[in-house]
Amino acid sequence: MKLDKLLVVIDASQPSHPALERAAWLARRTQAHLHVLLVEYSAALDGSTLENSLQTQAREALLEQRSTWLQELLTPLQSEGLALQLDVRWGKRLHESVLEVADQLQPDLVLKSAAHNNLLRRLLLTDSCWQLMRHCPFPLWLVHHAEWRGGKLCTAVDPLHKDDKPAALDHHLISTSQALSTALGMHADVVHCHAPLPRTLLNNTELLATYQQYLQDDAQQHHQAFDDLVGQHGIAPQSAHLLEGAPENMLPRFVRKQEIDLLVMGAIARGRLDTILIGHTAERLLESVDCDLLVVKLPAEK
The missing domain is CATH 3.40.50.12370 (Rossmann fold)
Known part of the structure; x- marks a missing residue:
């Protein structure tokens, strides 16, 4: 960048x-x-x-x-x-x-x-x-x-690419944050939040019976995808954070605890923001973080 x-x-x-x-x-x-x-x-x-x-x-x-x-x-x-x-x-x-x-x-x-x-x-x-x-x-x-303070930045990623977000966006976000880290002398972390479906939302008897297995499979899927993503960019384990919980709850807490100065987030260039950045969830998330925000999109194809 x-x-x-x-x-x-x-x-x-x-x-x-x-x-x-x-x-x-x-x-x-x-x-x-x-x-x-x-x-x-x-x-x-x-x-x-x-x-x-x-x-x-x-x-x-x-x-x-x-x-x-x-x-x-x-x-x-x-x-x-x-x-x-x-x-x-x-x-x-x-x-x-x-x-x-x-x-x-x-x-x-x-x-x-x-x-x-x-x-x-x-x-x-x-x-x-x-x-x-x-x-x-x-x-x-x-x-x-x-x-x-100008000391720490953190990039929020979604390695499972839900809601049709292009897979290339996470790589672009991390490359952007790494370039900023080098240019500005800021420590760079990467974070991913995932929240499994609550048991109360499962009405199917068969699904309820295998709920524990679902939790294990879901966590494993996110761990694998996140590890693969950060591994491709050579990110140290201590700088990669996988959090269980909704982003609007976990990211503000993480920002405060880690004293993050800049939160880097992605948006898709389709005239609207990604699901994490629109509606009431966005208001709760973006207006509760105690830091600057950098919203990044994929460069337009030429």
Whole structure:
């Protein structure tokens, strides 16, 4: 995974900018170029009763004001010698503007701060976060507001490839995390969660009678698939973790216990996220992890 061009999304309405802080941290280690994007919109200047010329002037004045603000924000980073490009533009839907710029820039990584609940210290995903996870073809780094240690990353895999997930995705995820580990000096773990069917969901008498055998067979199947996957990538046993339980329960606990800073997860590029990343399960999982998230898709075939 290259880290030459980073697209950083800034929200001027927020008091802090973790995505910019994380991008600067990455740039200091990789000499990456930062393309800093601020998308501005005001409903009062969109279809208002102002004459077109006045409306245009008002928009330009607002964008100029934001440009000045962004320049002041970035001045300390420019003084460090980091390569920066400012991009302030008008856009009603943030995710559409980000996707448009990304298509032009072809970044190696897109970084965006997630919303933050100060009371619960939770990662809260806005609609723009979900839209970018669904439609952004580039790796998407959602930045948590918690303290960044920059020491550990972990990749969540599914070696049995349920829900029609391409088998190549797990290999791509691990290769991506290993490249990040090397470039950023972070320790890399790999984790897989599996949850057998509870006995209470089995109504068939024959299945109930062989439930213990089913548990053994299921565990063996996951162990074998996981061992084969990590073995192909030369991952040390102490860095490979097979957990029994639902991902939305086990991954947040694992992240906290192991003090993971970045959780790498996969999404299929079919216009929607993989099962682990959609619906109520996703909200429980993604909004309860105390770390940054990196959502990765397979590169588009050329």
